[in-house]
Amino acid sequence: MSKMRLYNTLTRKIEEFKPQDPKRVTIYTCGPTVYSAPHIGNFAAYVYWDLLIRTLKLNGYTPYRVLNLTDVGHLTSDGDEGEDKLEKGARQSGKSVWEVAEYYAGLFLRDYKALNLTPPNVIAKATDYIPQDLKLVQTLIDKGYAYETQDGIYYDTSKFSHYADFARLNLENLKAGARVEFSSEKRNPSDFALWKFIRSGEKHDMRWDFLGRPGYPGWHLECSTIIHTELGEPIDIHTGGVDHIPVHHTNEIAQSEAAFDKQLSRYWLHCNHLTSEGQKLSKSLGNSYTLSELKEKGYSPLDFKMWVLQGHYRSERDFSIEGLEAARVRRLNWRNRVARCYQEEKQETHAQAEEYSVSVSEILEGLNDDLNSAKVFALIDGAKSTNIFFWIFIENIFGLGLFGGQEKNNTLYMKKFVKNINTVMNTYNKSINTFCDNLIKNQNIYLKNLRNTDKLILPLLNERSIARAKKDFAESDKLRDELKKYNLTVLDTPDGQFWQYIN
Numbered sequence: 270m271s272k273m274r275l276y277n278t279l280t281r282k283i284e285e286f287k288p289q290d291p292k293r294v295t296i297y298t299c300g301p302t303v304y305s306a307p308h309i310g311n312f313a314a315y316v317y318w319d320l321l322i323r324t325l326k327l328n329g330y331t332p333y334r335v336l337n338l339t340d341v342g343h344l345t346s347d348g349d350e351g352e353d354k355l356e357k358g359a360r361q362s363g364k365s366v367w368e369v370a371e372y373y374a375g376l377f378l379r380d381y382k383a384l385n386l387t388p389p390n391v392i393a394k395a396t397d398y399i400p401q402d403l404k405l406v407q408t409l410i411d412k413g414y415a416y417e418t419q420d421g422i423y424y425d426t427s428k429f430s431h432y433a434d435f436a437r438l439n440l441e442n443l444k445a446g447a448r449v450e451f452s453s454e455k456r457n458p459s460d461f462a463l464w465k466f467i468r469s470g471e472k473h474d475m476r477w478d479f480l481g482r483p484g485y486p487g488w489h490l491e492c493s494t495i496i497h498t499e500l501g502e503p504i505d506i507h508t509g510g511v512d513h514i515p516v517h518h519t520n521e522i523a524q525s526e527a528a529f530d531k532q533l534s535r536y537w538l539h540c541n542h543l544t545s546e547g548q549k550l551s552k553s554l555g556n557s558y559t560l561s562e563l564k565e566k567g568y569s570p571l572d573f574k575m576w577v578l579q580g581h582y583r584s585e586r587d588f589s590i591e592g593l594e595a596a597r598v599r600r601l602n603w604r605n606r607v608a609r610c611y612q613e614e615k616q617e618t619h620a621q622a623e624e625y626s627v628s629v630s631e632i633l634e635g636l637n638d639d640l641n642s643a644k645v646f647a648l649i650d651g652a653k654s655t656n657i658f659f660w661i662f663i664e665n666i667f668g669l670g671l672f673g674g675q676e677k678n679n680t681l682y683m684k685k686f687v688k689n690i691n692t693v694m695n696t697y698n699k700s701i702n703t704f705c706d707n708l709i710k711n712q713n714i715y716l717k718n719l720r721n722t723d724k725l726i727l728p729l730l731n732e733r734s735i736a737r738a739k740k741d742f743a744e745s746d747k748l749r750d751e752l753k754k755y756n757l758t759v760l761d762t763p764d765g766q767f768w769q770y771i772n
């Protein structure tokens with residue numbers, strides 16, 4: 270089987286992924302600033318990183334992942350100017366800044382769950398790490414990387430010789446381009462705030478004392494601190510958006526590597542942003558949607574997930590409702606293929622159940638090729654022969670809700686699955702064996718909803734069979750209409766009738 274290959278921003282190359290530990294992989298993801306309702310432009314990134322986590326698991330790794338929630342110190346401008354986004358959110362909503370953070374963190378986690386995304390091992394709130402932040406700032410002061418101004422403690426980027434490397438910045442241009450009215454006491458245009466002081470009279474509810482004055486952390490600080498506290502350097506993979514490369518991640522590297530004398534992360538993965546008619550999707554431009562707004566238009570969060578996974582994380586993607594509609598139809602088609610497989614296998618009319626026209630190793634090959642889900646989706650569309658295990662496998666990789674919800678229940682089809690899996694097993698290695706063992710153990714979680722639907726519908730389908738045998742078509746049509754109540758319709762085939770979803 271092929272090894273996992275990922276595009277590493279550090280080297281600007283696709284590299285074979287080799288973690289430090291043969292099993293445990295440490296990952297850090299820059300999370301949201303919780304000051305407003307998260308929109309689909311934010312969530313695409315988390316869908317891509319969920320695919321990363323699932324692909325790591327598929328390759329036999331045990332990912333250990335930390336996601337932060339920024340609840341303080343993210344200013345409205347990247348240049349350490351402007352208002353703290355959280356404080357601004359609080360001022361606009363009339364709530365306390367703590368209430369704002371808690372409310373939007375709740376919304377974020379609700380939507381995160383609705384997208385069937387793997388929960389991180391640690392969700393780290395920036396404000397829970399202030400003592401560690403201050404320790405890091407003190408270390409940077411002690412090592413000569415930081416200096417004090419009236420406005421705060423700044424990082425002297427000229428002291429860190431690799432500063433320009435990560436983003437391939439041209440610091441001379443940056444100097445030349447610095448605005449004339451630039452009035453702060455910053456020594457270099459690229460210097461950034463580690464800690465901001467609160468001036469007397471300035472309203473900033475979140476405040477902590479440092480050097481005898483009230484203040485709050487600069488935005489970049491929390492990521493270095495949380496990584497140091499929760500994971501330790503170097504981590505295996507750091508993820509974020511392309512927008513983070515020139516400032517946020519460049520500054521994280523400068524802070525961590527200067528303070529701890531170790532590489533911060535061995536692999537850096539960056540996803541591209543979503544656009545709408547060529548313009549970046551963002552809250553400030555008013556061209557984005559929340560998942561709730563998409564729901565009002567009749568789209569499940571999982572339709573949106575399907576749309577995201579149809580493309581590659583490194584390409585800029587143009588979002589439109591028409592595109593989302595196509596993804597919805599594709600997902601409906603897959604759900605109906607799952608339902609059909611289930612009904613056929615139950616009736617044992619599916620003679621070819623053990624022969625896959627797409628092998629599991631082909632699917633792995635696609636995912637190991639820098640997370641190419643688009644390629645895998647095309648394989649799935651083209652698969653002529655599948656069985657229910659194939660779909661459990663697919664559902665486990667993508668979490669698209671193809672089986673309805675997820676609940677625990679007991680076994681029924683175990684033997685048959687084991688037989689099928691053995692056929693597939695010949696083509697792939699031990700780590701995948703473990704992965705599939707888990708699938709077998711948990712397959713009932715997937716089948717529960719199909720069984721329930723089936724049970725509910727069976728009496729109606731039987732009545733309809735009888736009506737059709739008697740050529741009572743009026744009755745048969747009436748029974749078909751009844752099914753609509755359950756979002757179902759019936760398909761007549763030479764093998765009998767099969768139910769399927771309407772939407």
Ligand SMILES: [Zn+2]
Nearest residue numbers: 299492517521
């Ligand atoms: Zn970060």
